[in-house]
Amino acid sequence: MATVKKLGIWIDHSSAHLTAISADPFETKTIESNFTHEDREHTLSRSENVMHNKEHHHHSEYYKKIGEVIRNYDDVILFGPTDAKVELFNVLREDHRFAKIKIEIKQADKMTESQQHAFVREYFSGR
Secondary structure, three states, X not given: OOOOOEEEEEEOXXXXXXXXXXXXXXXXXXXXXXXXXXXXXXXXHHOHHHHHHHHHHHHHHHHHHHHHHHOOOOEEEEEEOXXXXXXXXXXXXXXXXXXXXXXEEEEOOOOOHHHHHHHHHHHHHOO
16 A cells, blocks of 8 residues: 655745655755745836736746645645635646645644644644
8 A cells, every 4th residue: 555645834925834744854845935025015116917917927836836746745734824825725726637635724823843843743643
């Protein structure tokens, strides 16, 4: 029987911390969004519509990078303080390549790396 590959992702709109359940200590990878607060202020000063288009493009690229990692896993928990986890979940559900991957969402506050590891460990140990 094949081992189920599990991944926990703490995510907000600026960064995602990916914690793979494979070894102890955990493997953690960070993916950063390219859309900064400075970008937002600069484009907002030109046009709100331009800002939203640029922000949407950057978020799409950010979610695509995370999705490429998720494709290698069977069971994924998305957690964090913002709606980024829901936005990512919706993007993944629209793509048939993620249909066989179990993906769940949980609300969580801002966490240290140790707290993220504990959250992921507890989430997967209870199943």
